[in-house]
Structures are given as C-alpha cells and as structure tokens.
Amino acid sequence: MRLTVHRALESQIVCGAIGVAGLLCIAEAAGRSGLISTVQFPLASTVLANAAELATDAEFLADVGATFLGWALGLLVTVLVAVPAGLVLGSVPAIERALRPLIEFLRPIPSVALIPLAGFIFSDRLDMKIAMIVYASTWPILINTIYGLRDVDPLAKETLRTFGFGHLSVLWRVSLPSAAPFIATGIRVSATIALILAISTELIGGGSDGIGTFIILAESSPDGLTLTIAATVWAGVLGLLTNAAFVWGERRIFHWHSTRVGAAQ
Amino acid sequence: MISKFAAYLLRLWVVPVVLIVWEVATRAMEHPFFPPPSTIVLRMRELWFTGPPTQLWFNDTALGNFPHSLGRLLGGWVVAGLIGVTLGIMLGRSPLLFRFIDPLIQFGRALPPPALLPLFLALFSVGTQMQVATITFGIIWPVLFNAADGARNVEPLHLETSRAFKLSGRQRLFEIILPSAAPKIFAGLRLSLSLALILMVIAEFFSTEGIGFQLRATQRAFDLPGVWGSIILLGILGYLLNQAFLVLERRALSWHSSSKGTA
Numbered sequence: 181m182r183l184t185v186h187r188a189l190e191s192q193i194v195c196g197a198i199g200v201a202g203l204l205c206i207a208e209a210a211g212r213s214g215l216i217s218t219v220q221f222p223l224a225s226t227v228l229a230n231a232a233e234l235a236t237d238a239e240f241l242a243d244v245g246a247t248f249l250g251w252a253l254g255l256l257v258t259v260l261v262a263v264p265a266g267l268v269l270g271s272v273p274a275i276e277r278a279l280r281p282l283i284e285f286l287r288p289i290p291s292v293a294l295i296p297l298a299g300f301i302f303s304d305r306l307d308m309k310i311a312m313i314v315y316a317s318t319w320p321i322l323i324n325t326i327y328g329l330r331d332v333d334p335l336a337k338e339t340l341r342t343f344g345f346g347h348l349s350v351l352w353r354v355s356l357p358s359a360a361p362f363i364a365t366g367i368r369v370s371a372t373i374a375l376i377l378a379i380s381t382e383l384i385g386g387g388s389d390g391i392g393t394f395i396i397l398a399e400s401s402p403d404g405l406t407l408t409i410a411a412t413v414w415a416g417v418l419g420l421l422t423n424a425a426f427v428w429g430e431r432r433i434f435h436w437h438s439t440r441v442g443a444a445q
Numbered sequence: 446m447i448s449k450f451a452a453y454l455l456r457l458w459v460v461p462v463v464l465i466v467w468e469v470a471t472r473a474m475e476h477p478f479f480p481p482p483s484t485i486v487l488r489m490r491e492l493w494f495t496g497p498p499t500q501l502w503f504n505d506t507a508l509g510n511f512p513h514s515l516g517r518l519l520g521g522w523v524v525a526g527l528i529g530v531t532l533g534i535m536l537g538r539s540p541l542l543f544r545f546i547d548p549l550i551q552f553g554r555a556l557p558p559p560a561l562l563p564l565f566l567a568l569f570s571v572g573t574q575m576q577v578a579t580i581t582f583g584i585i586w587p588v589l590f591n592a593a594d595g596a597r598n599v600e601p602l603h604l605e606t607s608r609a610f611k612l613s614g615r616q617r618l619f620e621i622i623l624p625s626a627a628p629k630i631f632a633g634l635r636l637s638l639s640l641a642l643i644l645m646v647i648a649e650f651f652s653t654e655g656i657g658f659q660l661r662a663t664q665r666a667f668d669l670p671g672v673w674g675s676i677i678l679l680g681i682l683g684y685l686l687n688q689a690f691l692v693l694e695r696r697a698l699s700w701h702s703s704s705k706g707t708a
Contacts, residue, residue, distance in 0.1 A: 291643060297664075408564065420555040
C-alpha cells in the first residue's frame with residue numbers, strides 16, 4: 181500500500197514536470213515559428229531568462245519584499261479583526277441577525293472599486309494597502325468563523341456548561357478549538373485575496389515600491405512586456421509558496437481533523 | 446404572509462439607523478473626503494438618473510456605460526463557465542490528465558489577475574476583447590476546480606449502473622456526471638460571478654468607457670460624491686447579480702434539493 185502511494189506520488193511529480201515542460205515548449209515553438217508575434221507575447225525562453233535575472237536584481241527583490249510586507253501586515257490585521265468579530269457574531273445570534281443586512285450590503289462592493297477612494301483618504305501607501313487588504317479579506321474569515329461556530333458539537337458545550345463553566349470559557353475551550361479548522365481555511369482563502377489586493381493597490385493606487393509598481397515602471401521600458409511577465413511569474417510563485425505554506429500548516433496543526441480540512445479544500 | 450414580510454422588514458432596522466448615523470457624522474465632520482449620504486444620492490441622480498421615465502429614468506450616460514459593463518461581465522462569466530466546466534469535467538474524469546496539468550492550473554490560479562493586465566493589453570489592445578479575456582482568466586479557477594471536484598466524486602454505483610445499461614458516453618456525461626457535479630459547479634459559478642465584477646472594474650480602469658472608467662474619471666476630477674456614488678452603484682450591482690444568481694440556482698437545482706430532502 182505504502183509503495184503504491186509512493187509510486188503514485190512520484191509519477192505525479194514526473195507527470196507535472198512533463199506538463200510544465202510541454203507547455204513551455206509549445207509556447208516557445210509558437211513564438212519561434214511566428215504563430216504568435218513575439219511583440220505581443222515574448223518567447224518562453226526570454227521570459228524565463230528574464231525571470232532568472234530578476235531573482236538576483238536587488239531592486240526587484242526590494243519590491244517583492246515590500247509587497248510581501250504589505251501582504252503579511254494586512255493579513256495579520258485582518259485576522260485580528262475578523263476572527264473576534266466572527267466569534268461575536270457566531271456566538272450571539274441577536275447581533276448576527278441585526279448586522280446581517282449590513283454585511284450583505286457591504287460584501288458585494290467590489291474591493292478594487294474602493295482603491296480610488298482610498299487614494300484620497302490615505303496619504304501613506306502602506307496604510308492604504310493594509311486597509312484595502314483588510315476590507316477584501318475579512319469576508320472569508322468572518323463567514324468561516326461564523327459557520328465554524330455553528331458546527332460545534334452541542335453535546336460538548338452542554339457538558340462543559342453542566343460542569344459549571346461560563347459562556348466565555350465554553351467559547352474558549354470548546355467552540356474555538358472546534359471552529360479552528362474552518363477559521364484556518366478562511367485564512368488561507370483570505371491570504372490569496374490579500375496578495376491580489378496588495379498587487380492591485382500598487383498597480384492602481386501608485387506608490388514607490390512593490391511588485392505592482394515594478395510592473396507599472398517596467399511597462400514604459402523598451403522590453404517592458406517581457407519584464408512585466410517575468411515579474412508576474414514571480415508574483416505567481418509568491419502566491420504558490422504562501423498557499424503551500426498555509427496548506428502545510430493546516431495539515432500539521434489539524435492532523436486530528438484531517439477529514440474536514442481535506443473536504444474544505 | 447404579511448406578518449412574514451413585516452418581520453423581514455423589521456430585521457432591516459439596522460439599515461436606517463446606520464444611514465442616519467452616517468448622515469449626522471459626515472455633516473458634523475464636514476470633511477471633503479466623506480460627503481453625507483444625501484449628497485452622494487443627489488450626485489448619483491445627477492450622474493445617471495435624469496432620463497425620461499420611458500427609459501426607467503436612466504440618462505444617456507447611464508445607458509452608454511451600464512450595458513457595456515454588464516455585457517462584458519456576463520460575457521466573461523459565460524465564457525469562463527463554459528471553458529471551466531468543460532476542462533473541469535475532463536480533469537475530474539481523467540486522473541492522468543489531471544496529473545499532467547495540475548501544476549499548470551495551480552500556477553495559473555496563483556497569478557494575480559490584475560498583474561496580467563499589461564499582457565492582455567499587449568495581446569488584444571484596449572477594448573471588449575481584452576476586458577473579456579481579463580475577466581475570463583481571472584474567474585475561471587473556482588468553476589474549474591469545483592467542476593473537477595464534482596466530476597471526480599460521482600457516485601461509483603451510478604457510473605456502474607450506467608455501464609450495465611450500456612449508456613453511451615454522451616448520455617453518461619449529460620445524465621450522470623453533469624447532474625451529479627451540478628451543485629459544486631453552481632457554487633463555483635457563484636463565486637466567479639462576484640469575482641467577475643471585481644475584474645470588470647479593474648479592466649475598465651484601463652479603458653475609455655464603463656462604470657469602472659467613470660469611477661476613475663470622477664476620481665481624477667476630485668468629484669468625491671461621484672466616487673462614493675460609483676462605489677455604491679457597483680455594490681448595488683453586485684448585490685443584484687448575487688440575488689439573480691440565487692434565483693437561477695434555486696430553479697436549476699430544485700430537483701436536487703428536493704431529491705435529497707435538504708435545501
């Protein structure tokens with residue numbers, strides 16, 4: 181059994197590598213044969229070479245660092261705001277009922293539409309980035325926290341209550357641990373949204389550093405498109421790495437809860 | 446029935462309270478960046494709703510921008526839905542194919558869509574094509590992953606039964622796999638619809654018409670009530686789209702919820 185699983189995993193890596201290499205070859209061939217104009221879409225090899233060069237470019241690395249910092253701070257603030265808010269809404273139905281219409285009106289407002297307004301309000305670009313991230317990434321965490329609390333085993337709660345535990349300690353000892361995997365999934369989804377918002381804010385709101393700013397500046401240089409795509413590739417890698425880190429963290433922390441975490445992916 | 450409706454309205458008590466607090470607070474602040482809601486509503490009326498009743502009070506600016514935006518949004522959504530479901534079902538039914546292109550789609554999903562705008566601008570230049578491409582690329586992933594997930598988890602018994610009755614591949618697809626994956630696909634489509642609105646706004650920031658462009662124009666003109674108005678308009682649009690989708694979903698999946706006995 182172990183051996184077959186291992187072999188399957190091996191072939192997954194091999195297959196994936198073949199898939200990636202295949203697409204790169206097709207893109208390269210299409211560019212070289214003139215099927216796609218290299219002005220519109222640079223050769224895959226050129227993009228990869230550029231991306232490799234960017235990895236050692238101190239200026240670009242500083243931009244990646246700036247985006248990462250904004251993302252991390254924004255996500256941290258979001259968690260600090262959304263989890264307690266979700267706990268309150270999830271455990272006090274009266275408040276949840278009262279605020280539900282408000283949430284339903286706020287949630288559909290497309291986050292990027294707020295960037296022009298935020299441009300007026302915030303003089304500091306990092307503050308603005310964090311504010312945009314908090315607005316957009318609050319919802320998955322908030323909703324998942326509320327749902328997670330709803331799913332708590334009532335028997336466990338009643339048991340603690342009969343032993344004389346108060347509301348707060350039931351929340352702390354039963355509800356929070358039981359909802360934690362849901363909250364973690366919400367945070368993972370929010371992390372992806374936060375990265376998109378960080379780069380969008382840099383692209384639309386302007387600023388002096390960040391991957392988005394790098395892309396805007398690169399556009400005006402002669403081989404701008406290649407640089408833009410190379411930078412975007414690194415943005416994708418950043419997204420992949422952070423997501424993988426969250427998945428790995430969830431598996432480690434909630435291994436006792438693996439069936440549920442697996443289902444929520 | 447009437448008491449139910451009254452109870453529903455009663456639940457909305459928080460809305461007028463918030464509006465009044467907002468109005469009072471902004472009037473007290475007198476800050477140019479935070480106009481009172483009454484000013485915003487008047488500005489929205491000026492911008493879009495000065496038309497004749499025959500046009501439902503929409504004026505020419507509104508009619509020149511809203512349908513374009515909405516058309517592109519829905520166009521991108523439909524394209525993403527068709528490609529996403531087709532590809533997703535293929536991936537869900539073929540583990541081998543999934544192994545080959547899983548890293549590619551993981552990477553595609555991780556790419557922040559706004560960063561791809563320069564690429565799409567170079568490929569299609571400014572216009573509907575570029576906007577639909579941006580929207581489609583940005584929103585296809587939830588549909589794709591959900592369709593793949595739904596197709597992968599079809600009840601094996603149903604598939605074996607279909608094999609025993611010698612159903613053709615086509616019948617198996619339309620009568621077994623698609624209906625069984627439908628709830629998941631709809632969940633993906635709903636998420637994509639709200640994402641489509643976000644990407645529509647981004648794509649229109651870089652264009653010459655549409656609601657997103659108008660938002661950008663009011664921002665450049667330092668017309669703060671106009672900026673607030675555009676944001677509220679987009680919020681209303683998002684709310685209506687979501688409600689319309691829920692109605693559609695309830696119709697399409699009515700057999701599903703009734704057969705399972707749960708909503």
